[in-house]
Amino acid sequence: MDKTTIKILIFALLIAFLGILSIYSSTYQKEGALWDMIPKRQVLWVLLGVLCFIGVYNSNYRRLWDWTYLLYGLLLCLLALVFIIGIVRLGAQRWLKIAWVNFQPSEFVKLSIVIFLARYFSAKSADNISLKIRNYGLVKAFLWPSLFVAFPAGLIMEQPDLGSATIIIIIFIAMLFLANVKFRYIALFFSVVMLAMPFIWDYLRGYQKDRLLVFLNPNADPLGAGYTIIQSKIAIGSGGFFGKGWLAGTQNQLHFLPESHTDFIFAVFCEEWGFIGAFILLLLYFLLIRQGFIIAERTQDNFGRLMAYGISMMLGIQVFINMAMNLGLAPVVGLPLPLMSYGGSSVIVTFAYLGILANINRKRTVF
Amino acid sequence: MRSKIIVFMYAAFFLFLAAYLFNVQIINGGKFRDLSNKNCIRLIPKSGSRGKILDRNNAIIAGNLLAYDVMVMPKDSWELEASLDKLSKILSMDPRVLEKRFQEGYGAPGAPVSVARRVPVKKALAVEEEKGGAGGIIVHSYPVRYYPFGSMASHVLGYLSEIDHWRLAELEDYGYKTKDIVGFGGIEEKYDYYLRQEDGGLSVEVDRKGKMVRVIGFKPPQSGKNVHLTIDSRLQQIAEEVLKEKKGAVVLMNPYNGEILALASSPDFAPSVFVEKNQSVIQGLFSSRNSPLMNRAISAAYPPGSIFKLVVAAAGLETGKINKSQTFECTGSVAVGQQEFACNGVHGLQNMEEAIAHSCNSYFYRLGLLLGPQIIHDYAVKFGFAVSSGIELPYESAGLIPSPVWKKIHRFRSWFDGDTANFAIGQGDVLVTPLQVARMTAVFANQGKLVQPVIMKAIDGKNVAQYHSNIHETHLKISTIKDIREGMRAVVQDARGTANMLNSLPVPIAGKTGTAQAAGGAPHGWFAGFFPYDNPRFVLCVFLERGGSGADASRAAKEIIEKMVEQNLI
Numbered sequence: 001m002d003k004t005t006i007k008i009l010i011f012a013l014l015i016a017f018l019g020i021l022s023i024y025s026s027t028y029q030k031e032g033a034l035w036d037m038i039p040k041r042q043v044l045w046v047l048l049g050v051l052c053f054i055g056v057y058n059s060n061y062r063r064l065w066d067w068t069y070l071l072y073g074l075l076l077c078l079l080a081l082v083f084i085i086g087i088v089r090l091g092a093q094r095w096l097k098i099a100w101v102n103f104q105p106s107e108f109v110k111l112s113i114v115i116f117l118a119r120y121f122s123a124k125s126a127d128n129i130s131l132k133i134r135n136y137g138l139v140k141a142f143l144w145p146s147l148f149v150a151f152p153a154g155l156i157m158e159q160p161d162l163g164s165a166t167i168i169i170i171i172f173i174a175m176l177f178l179a180n181v182k183f184r185y186i187a188l189f190f191s192v193v194m195l196a197m198p199f200i201w202d203y204l205r206g207y208q209k210d211r212l213l214v215f216l217n218p219n220a221d222p223l224g225a226g227y228t229i230i231q232s233k234i235a236i237g238s239g240g241f242f243g244k245g246w247l248a249g250t251q252n253q254l255h256f257l258p259e260s261h262t263d264f265i266f267a268v269f270c271e272e273w274g275f276i277g278a279f280i281l282l283l284l285y286f287l288l289i290r291q292g293f294i295i296a297e298r299t300q301d302n303f304g305r306l307m308a309y310g311i312s313m314m315l316g317i318q319v320f321i322n323m324a325m326n327l328g329l330a331p332v333v334g335l336p337l338p339l340m341s342y343g344g345s346s347v348i349v350t351f352a353y354l355g356i357l358a359n360i361n362r363k364r365t366v367f
Numbered sequence: 368m369r370s371k372i373i374v375f376m377y378a379a380f381f382l383f384l385a386a387y388l389f390n391v392q393i394i395n396g397g398k399f400r401d402l403s404n405k406n407c408i409r410l411i412p413k414s415g416s417r418g419k420i421l422d423r424n425n426a427i428i429a430g431n432l433l434a435y436d437v438m439v440m441p442k443d444s445w446e447l448e449a450s451l452d453k454l455s456k457i458l459s460m461d462p463r464v465l466e467k468r469f470q471e472g473y474g475a476p477g478a479p480v481s482v483a484r485r486v487p488v489k490k491a492l493a494v495e496e497e498k499g500g501a502g503g504i505i506v507h508s509y510p511v512r513y514y515p516f517g518s519m520a521s522h523v524l525g526y527l528s529e530i531d532h533w534r535l536a537e538l539e540d541y542g543y544k545t546k547d548i549v550g551f552g553g554i555e556e557k558y559d560y561y562l563r564q565e566d567g568g569l570s571v572e573v574d575r576k577g578k579m580v581r582v583i584g585f586k587p588p589q590s591g592k593n594v595h596l597t598i599d600s601r602l603q604q605i606a607e608e609v610l611k612e613k614k615g616a617v618v619l620m621n622p623y624n625g626e627i628l629a630l631a632s633s634p635d636f637a638p639s640v641f642v643e644k645n646q647s648v649i650q651g652l653f654s655s656r657n658s659p660l661m662n663r664a665i666s667a668a669y670p671p672g673s674i675f676k677l678v679v680a681a682a683g684l685e686t687g688k689i690n691k692s693q694t695f696e697c698t699g700s701v702a703v704g705q706q707e708f709a710c711n712g713v714h715g716l717q718n719m720e721e722a723i724a725h726s727c728n729s730y731f732y733r734l735g736l737l738l739g740p741q742i743i744h745d746y747a748v749k750f751g752f753a754v755s756s757g758i759e760l761p762y763e764s765a766g767l768i769p770s771p772v773w774k775k776i777h778r779f780r781s782w783f784d785g786d787t788a789n790f791a792i793g794q795g796d797v798l799v800t801p802l803q804v805a806r807m808t809a810v811f812a813n814q815g816k817l818v819q820p821v822i823m824k825a826i827d828g829k830n831v832a833q834y835h836s837n838i839h840e841t842h843l844k845i846s847t848i849k850d851i852r853e854g855m856r857a858v859v860q861d862a863r864g865t866a867n868m869l870n871s872l873p874v875p876i877a878g879k880t881g882t883a884q885a886a887g888g889a890p891h892g893w894f895a896g897f898f899p900y901d902n903p904r905f906v907l908c909v910f911l912e913r914g915g916s917g918a919d920a921s922r923a924a925k926e927i928i929e930k931m932v933e934q935n936l937i
Contacts (some may be wrong), residue, residue: 234402236392269465279385
C-alpha cells in the first residue's frame with residue numbers, strides 16, 4: 001500500500017473509532033439487549049468496511065466503467081423493491097431486509113450515480129480523443145443525465161428520504177460544474193429546481209414540512225419538530241471548550257437527544273469532547289476528504305478524475321450537511337454522518353468510496 | 368479551473384463549521400450549559416404548611432388540609448392524548464376541557480401542567496392507582512387553608528391571597544416573593560411573618576421522560592408557627608349566631624386582662640372562597656355595599672350615643688362638679704342658647720343613678736354644660752377613646768373625640784354650647800369603635816383599670832399575652848366607680864331602666880344602652896355592660912349598625928347571655 005492509501009485508512013479508522021466511542025456512550029444508559037448490541041455491531045460494520053476497502057483497493061476501478069449501466073439498473077430495481085417489500089421504520093420506507101441485515105439501498109444509489117455521471121461526462125469520441133462533452137448540446141449535456149438522475153432521486157424522495165435526494169441533486173449540480181458543462185445549462189437546471197420548489201413543497205409529507213418550517217424557527221414547535229434541533233444545539237453548546245467527558249454528557253445520557261446514535265452522533269461527540277474534540281474531528285474529516293481531492297487532481301484519466309472528485313464531494317457534502325443539521329444550520333433531513341453514525345449500509349458504502357479513491361490512486365498511472 | 372473552485376469551497380465549508388462550533392461552544396457555551404442544566408435538573412417543590420390558628424381551648428379555627436392537583440408532564444403528543452384520555456375517564460371530565468387547560472397552562476418543556484385543581488381525595492387516589500401505564504400523570508399534594516368552623520371569626524382571621532404590589536414592595540426585604548400567598552386583614556396579615564411557612568424542595572436530575580435519575584439536593588420545608596388566640600370559639604359562635612342577618616359587632620372581653628373572648632362582625636365572609644379562588648363570590652364581597660370584609664368591631668367608628676354618658680358622669684363625679692345625689696329636673700327638653708334640646712321622655716327630678724338608668728338627656732345636657740367640652744374630651748381620652756386600643760389586629764380605627772381646638776382646626780368654626788350638649792350625650796362628631804366601648808366598660812367592671820385588649824395568647828406555645836397586655840391605672844376615685852356601677856346596675860334592675868329586659872336573666876348584669884342618631888337613616892343601637900355584677904368576668908359590647916335602638920341591642924345582648932347560661936359558659 002502506498003502512503004496515500006495508508007493515510008486514508010488511518011484517518012478513516014480514527015474517525016470510525018471516535019464514532020464507536022460515541023455510539024457506546026449514547027447507548028450505554030439505555031436498557032435492553034438491542035442497545036447493548038449496537039456498539040458491537042458498529043465494530044463489525046467497521047471491520048466489514050475495512051475488508052470492503054481492501055477488496056475494492058485490490059480490484060480495478062475501470063471495471064466500474066463497464067458495469068455502470070448494470071449497477072444503475074440493479075439499484076433502480078432495489079429501489080423499486082423497497083416500495084414493495086421494504087421495512088417501514090420511523091415513518092419511512094427506506095430499508096430492505098436481506099437475510100438478517102437491514103439494508104438501505106439509497107446509500108448505494110448515491111455511489112452508482114457518481115459512477116454513472118463520471119462515466120457519462122468522460123466519454124470520448126472515437127475519431128479524436130477529445131471529450132464528447134465539449135460538443136454536447138443542451139439535450140445531451142444536460143437533459144439526458146438529468147433524466148437518469150431524476151429517476152432514482154424521485155424514488156428516494158418518495159420513500160421518503162429527503163436527505164439523500166437532496167444530496168443526489170447537489171452532487172449532480174457539482175458534477176455538471178466539474179465536467180465543464182456550459183454554465184448556462186447549470187443555471188438552467190438551477191432555475192428549473194427553483195420553479196419546481198412550490199410543487200415539491202405540496203408533495204412533501206406533513207412532518208417534512210414541519211421540519212423545514214422548524215428549521216427556520218425552532219421555537220415554533222419546541223416539543224414537536226423543533227425539539228431535536230433545540231436539544232442538539234444545547235448538547236453541542238453545553239460541551240464548552242473541554243466537553244463534559246466521555247459517558248458524562250447529560251443531554252445524551254439522560255436521553256434528551258433523539259436519534260443520538262445515528263443522525264445526531266455529532267452532537268453526542270461535541271457534548272462530551274467539547275470544542276477541542278470537535279475541532280480534531282473536523283480536522284480528521286478535512287484531511288481524509290482532502291486526500292480524495294489530491295488523488296483527483298493527480299489523476300489524468302477523466303473517468304477516474306471525475307469519480308474521485310464526485311466521491312470526495314459526496315463525502316464532504318454529507319459531512320457538512322450532517323454537522324450543519326446538528327448545529328441547527330440545516331433542516332433535519334435524516335442523513336448519517338459518514339463513518340461516525342451507526343449504520344451498516346452507510347459505513348460499508350463509505351469504506352467502499354474510500355476504497356475506490358485508493359484504487360484510483362493506485363491505478364491512475366496505468367492510464 | 369472549476370475543480371479549484373470546488374476545493375476552495377470545500378475548505379471554506381470546513382472553516383465555516385469550525386467557526387460556528389467556536390461560536391456555539393465557546394462564545395455561547397455558558398448559555399447552553401445553563402440550558403442543559405435546566406433541561407435535566409428539576410426542582411420539585413415541597414411545601415411546608417402555614418401555621419395553624421387555634422382558639423384558647425386549642426380548637427383549630429384555621430388549619431390545613433392536603434389538596435390534590437392532577438398534573439400532566441408535557442411530552443410526545445400521542446402520549447399526552449392517552450394520558451388526558453385516561454384522566455378524563457377517572458375524573459369523569461370532558462377530555463377537551465382537560466386539553467384546553469393543558470394548553471393554557473403550558474409553560475416550558477418538562478414542567479408539569481396542572482389540568483385539574485382541588486381534586487377530591489378519592490379521585491386523587493383513583494388517579495394515583497389507575498394511571499398505570501399512562502406516563503406523565505402526577506398527583507401533586509400540598510397543604511391549603513381549611514376553616515373547620517366555616518366563616519367563624521372571619522374578620523379576626525382575615526384571608527389568604529396572592530401578594531399584591533403594595534405588600535410586595537413593603538415586604539420584599541423580608542424574603543417575600545411575587546405569587547407568595549400572604550394574609551390580608553386580621554391575624555393572617557398581622558402575624559404573617561410567624562404563620563408563614565418556608566417552602567423547601569428537592570433538586571433532582573431527570574431524564575427526557577422526566578424520570579428521576581438521582582437527587583442532587585434537598586431543603587426540608589419549614590412549617591409556620593401555630594398561633595393561639597384568646598378567642599373562645601364557643602362564645603364566638605354564640606355572638607355570631609345572634610348577629611346573623613344583622614349588621615353590627617359584638618365584643619366579649621375579660622375585664623381584667625383585656626383578653627378578647629369573642630370579636631364578631633356582621634355581615635361576615637367565608638375565608639375559604641379566597642382559597643378556592645371563587646372569583647365571582649370574591650368580586651361580590653368587594654363590591655357589596657354592606658362591606659362584609661370590614662371588621663366593624665375595630666375598623667369602623669360610630670357615634671356612641673348614650674353610652675358616652677358614662678364618661679360624662681365619671682367626669683362630673685371626679686371633678687366634683689356634681690355628686691351622686693344632686694338632681695336636675697327633666698321637663699322633656701332643655702334650652703341651650705336659642706335651641707331646644709329634647710330628652711327621650713319627661714323624667715322629672717333625676718339624680719345620677721336615675722339619669723343613667725333612664726338615660727335622661729336633660730340631666731346630661733346640664734351636666735355637660737357644667738363641665739365644658741375640654742373636660743369631657745380629657746376624660747374620654749382617659750377612658751381610651753380617640754386612640755386605637757392596640758389590639759393585635761391590623762386596620763384599627765382610632766375614632767374621634769372632638770374638642771374646641773379640634774373644631775377650630777378641622778371645621779373652621781367656634782365651639783358653641785349646643786355642641787357641648789350634643790357632645791355630652793355622645794352625638795355630634797364623637798366616633799368610637801365597639802372595641803373602645805368595651806374597653807371603657809371594663810374600667811367600671813375591674814375597678815378603675817384601663818386594659819389594652821389582647822387577642823394573641825401564644826405563638827408556637829410561647830405565651831405572648833403577658834408581654835402584650837398593658838394595664839393602665841386610671842386613678843379614678845373608688846366612689847366614682849361605685850356610683851357609676853350602681854347606675855349601670857339600675858339600667859337593668861330599675862323597672863324603668865332602659866335595659867330592664869335583662870333583669871330576667873339568672874346572671875346579675877350591669878350596663879348601659881345607647882341609641883345613636885346617624886345621618887340619613889335608622890339609628891345605631893348600642894349595649895355595653897358587664898356581668899356577673901359583683902364579680903365581673905365578662906365585658907360585653909353589642910353594636911347594631913342602623914339596628915334600631917338600644918332596646919334592640921339589649922335584646923341581642925340578652926340572647927347572647929341566655930345562650931352562655933344555657934351552655935354553662937358563665
